[in-house]
Amino acid sequence: MIDTEGLTRKFGDVTAVDGLSIHVKEGEVFGLLGPNGAGKTTTVRILCCLIGKTGGEARIAGLDTADEADSLKIRQMIGLLPENVGLYDDLSVWQNLDFYAKLYGLGAREREESIGRFLGMLDLREKRDRPAGTLSKGMKQKVAIARALVHDPGVVFLDEPTANLDPEAAKTVRDFILELKKEKRTIFLNTHNLDEAQKLCDRIGILKTHLLRIGTPEELRGSLWGSRTVIQLAEVTGSIVAAVQQQAQNRVVVEDRRLVIDVTDPERENPDLVQAVVGAGGRIQFVRELAPTLEDVYLQIVRENS
Amino acid sequence: MRLSVAWIIASKELSIFRKKKSIFYSVIIFPLFVSVGLPLLVHTLMAGSGITSPNDITALLSVINAFAFFFIIGAATLPTAIASYSIIGEKREQSLEPLLATPTTDGEILLGKSIGALLPPLVAIWIGSVIFMGLIDYFLFGELGYLYYPNAVITVNMLVPVPLAALTAVELSVIISARVNDVRTAQQLGSLIVLPFALIYVLGEVGIIPITVTGLLLLSLVLFIIDAALFRLAIATFSREEILTRWR
Numbered sequence: 001m002i003d004t005e006g007l008t009r010k011f012g013d014v015t016a017v018d019g020l021s022i023h024v025k026e027g028e029v030f031g032l033l034g035p036n037g038a039g040k041t042t043t044v045r046i047l048c049c050l051i052g053k054t055g056g057e058a059r060i061a062g063l064d065t066a067d068e069a070d071s072l073k074i075r076q077m078i079g080l081l082p083e084n085v086g087l088y089d090d091l092s093v094w095q096n097l098d099f100y101a102k103l104y105g106l107g108a109r110e111r112e113e114s115i116g117r118f119l120g121m122l123d124l125r126e127k128r129d130r131p132a133g134t135l136s137k138g139m140k141q142k143v144a145i146a147r148a149l150v151h152d153p154g155v156v157f158l159d160e161p162t163a164n165l166d167p168e169a170a171k172t173v174r175d176f177i178l179e180l181k182k183e184k185r186t187i188f189l190n191t192h193n194l195d196e197a198q199k200l201c202d203r204i205g206i207l208k209t210h211l212l213r214i215g216t217p218e219e220l221r222g223s224l225w226g227s228r229t230v231i232q233l234a235e236v237t238g239s240i241v242a243a244v245q246q247q248a249q250n251r252v253v254v255e256d257r258r259l260v261i262d263v264t265d266p267e268r269e270n271p272d273l274v275q276a277v278v279g280a281g282g283r284i285q286f287v288r289e290l291a292p293t294l295e296d297v298y299l300q301i302v303r304e305n306s
Numbered sequence: 307m308r309l310s311v312a313w314i315i316a317s318k319e320l321s322i323f324r325k326k327k328s329i330f331y332s333v334i335i336f337p338l339f340v341s342v343g344l345p346l347l348v349h350t351l352m353a354g355s356g357i358t359s360p361n362d363i364t365a366l367l368s369v370i371n372a373f374a375f376f377f378i379i380g381a382a383t384l385p386t387a388i389a390s391y392s393i394i395g396e397k398r399e400q401s402l403e404p405l406l407a408t409p410t411t412d413g414e415i416l417l418g419k420s421i422g423a424l425l426p427p428l429v430a431i432w433i434g435s436v437i438f439m440g441l442i443d444y445f446l447f448g449e450l451g452y453l454y455y456p457n458a459v460i461t462v463n464m465l466v467p468v469p470l471a472a473l474t475a476v477e478l479s480v481i482i483s484a485r486v487n488d489v490r491t492a493q494q495l496g497s498l499i500v501l502p503f504a505l506i507y508v509l510g511e512v513g514i515i516p517i518t519v520t521g522l523l524l525l526s527l528v529l530f531i532i533d534a535a536l537f538r539l540a541i542a543t544f545s546r547e548e549i550l551t552r553w554r
Contacts, residue, residue, distance in 0.1 A: 011551065048407050051547050076409040086401035088318070090325045095318075102314045103408040147404065 001026040001061055001155060001186045002047060008055030009042050016042040018210040019056065024203075026154075027184040029177075031191060031201035033298060038208045040190040041083060044157050047188065048080050060155060076104065079148035083159045083190075085140045089133025093124060093143050096132050097150055104151035111150075118146035122176065138169025145176060156180060159190045174200065194294045204294070212301050220297045227266050228290035229273060231259045234283040243280035247272055260290065307413050315410070315418025316425070319392055323426055332387050333426050337434030340376045345441035348373075352445065363449065370442060371517045374460050375507045377431050377438075378525075382471040382503050384427035386496030389479030392419050394489045406546045416480070416544045423476045428469060435464050462522050470529035475499055477536035484543045484552075 002024035009017045017039040024030040032040050045051045046058050049071035060078065063070035087096050094115065101111040119125045122142040127135060132143060141161070148156060161177065162170035177200055180187060191197050197204050198217045205214040213220060233240065236257055244259055245252050248269070251262035259277075263269045266289060277284060323329060348370060396402045405415065439455035446454050479496045486492050506525065509515040542548070 045550060050403065050406055051550050072409045072411070075407060078407070080404060080407040082400075082403040082407070084400035084403070086399060086404045088322060088401055089399055090322050091318070095321065099314070099318045100404070100408065103311065103405075103410060105409075144404070 001028070002030070002188060003059045004043075004047075004056065006056030007043070007046065007053055007058050009039070009046060009051070010054045015209060017046070017207075020207070020211050021056075022205055022211065022214065024186060024188060026186050028202045029181050029187040029189060029200055031189045031197040031204040032207050033192060033194065033197055033204055034207035035192065035302060040207055041159055043207070044080070044159050044188065044190055048078060048157055049074050076151075077153055078155045078157060079151070079153035081144055081148040081156070081158045081161055083163065085144035087132035087140055087143055087147075090131060092129050092131055093119070093135070094128045096143060097147055100147050101150045106151060114150050114152065115146070118149060121179070122146055123172075136169075138165050138172070141165060141169065141173060142176075145173065149180075153185070155186045155188070157188045157190075161189070161191070162193060162196060170196075194298055198294045206298060206301050208302060208305055212305050213297075217294055221292045221294060227263050229261045229263050229266055229270055230286075230288050230290045231261070231273065231277055231282075231284060232286040233257050233259070233277070234285060237281070240277055240280040240282040243276040244273060247276040307411065307417065309417075311410050311414045312417040312421060315415055316421035319388075319419060319422025320425065322392075322395070323388055323422065326391065329387050329391055330426075333384050334430050336380045336384060337377075337430045340373070340380060341434035341437035342441065344373045344376065345438060345445055348442065349445045352449070366446075367454070368513075368517075369511070370446075370454070371459055372507065372511045374435075374438075374463050375503075375510055375517060377435055377463060378467050378471050379500055379503045379507065380431050380434075381427060381468040382475050383497050383500050384430070385423045385472050385475040386479045386493050386499070388426060389419070389423035389476045390483050390489050390492035390496055392423055393480060393483035394487060394492055397483075397487060402549055406549065412545050413541065416540065419480075420473070420476045423479070424469070424472050428472055431468060431472075432464060435460065458519050459517065459522065462519050466526040467522055467529060470526055470533055471503065473533050474529060474536060477533060477540045480540040481536065481543050484548070 002022070004023075005021050007017055007020040008015070020039075020043060022030070032043060034040050042051070046053050046065060047060060049065045052066060058065040060074045063074050065071060065074060088099070091099070097115045097118070098111055101114060106114060116125075119128055122145065124139070124142055124146065127139060127143075132140060135143065145158075145161070148158075158177065162173050165173065174196060177187065177189070181200065187200075189197070189200060201217065203214065203216050204220060206212045206220075231244075234257070236254055236259065241252065241254060241259070244261060248261045248263070253260040261273060263273075270287070274284065274287060348366070352366070396405070439460065443453045443455050475496065478499055479492065482495045483492045486495070506515060510517045510521075515521055
């Protein structure tokens, strides 16, 4: 549905996006992670036909973003939530949404139904006649989301949808994105909120001008290290460590009263490890899995490439 | 270019204009002053000095003809208030990006904004001109014995150079607004457009440039050429690539 091949954008001597190749399937939630200035917004702007590219290809549903005729068709089938909500402060919530619905060619009845539906879903019905400028940040963000969806687009681009929102408003927005995911819309999410990416995205690309890594959250976490088993003991003795080392072939680190053991197949290896510890006289308090977080992965990949 | 899309944008601009009282009043005060103030001035002059000879009448009509030029000056200045706000307001509210993401062309957005900036001043000026003509006729009918207005000069004036001058102001405002972030600065820079028109007015008053149908049509030709050049510049300035990557 969203395809880029060697996508490049330069601003003078500065390269904002370098050779980006990604393929997002229909109905997939794809997250683009990266630090500020990584080229995430530039990528979204190219895909939404807002700015041109200087190299490579970008297509939405097979339509070329660089082709003038195609770009109008693309803009009809996508919805964009930009980083800044960009509402008309003097117009009411309803007038803001009605204006955009008209631009997308919706008739009077369709506009009424669609706007009413999204105001209901986003709990904005009571605010419909309030000037947008008088709303809180969270409310404005919800109106902007409704604006991006008012024409029922199949592809939605969300650029930092929860940035600068308080935790409650951010949760509401995230829950709404999960609703969109259930509706099988293709969602392209720019974020530097790792927790958000992990919760919402089917696949994640880590971008820092060029694409550093791509995969499912699990694949990315697995790429840093496999799995680790942590065994917390009442007391760690040399005989226990020796017994575990013999079992785990020297992939053991002792941290205070904990043994951190690298395992390749936890379901097969853990029972033997526990048996070795108990056999060596160890008193086990807890056994748990230590999996790398997306944050661990992200930080390591970005640092490696800085 | 789809006029229906441009009209949707123009309607939105007009909705915002109605809520901006300061801009609304700035657009109606000038035409009100010209349409009521100048005929009253004529009336006061007539009452004070009296009209005693045909030469007095000729001189008075010449002054009144030149007064009509004020409508061109108004047309060249009033749209800057709306056009500047229309673009800088969107820059400040950061509302251009979602607008540009809709299935509209740059030309449709620019046309919609231009219509939104042109219509209120033009309507105010045209209504003002009707009041102006009515009052002048009311005050002069006794001396002339016939209705002076409407005549060919003011008809040409209101239908050709007035809209063209308003268009010049809008296009200039678009170009200026792309480079500044403050509505007042844009309006002040845009209002400099009044200087050449004021010069033409003075030259008309002293009889160097005749305020006749031919003179107005020649002025219109010059304005048309300027508008065509500014239009190309405005289109180049108002492209989504420029707006999102160069506008600050």
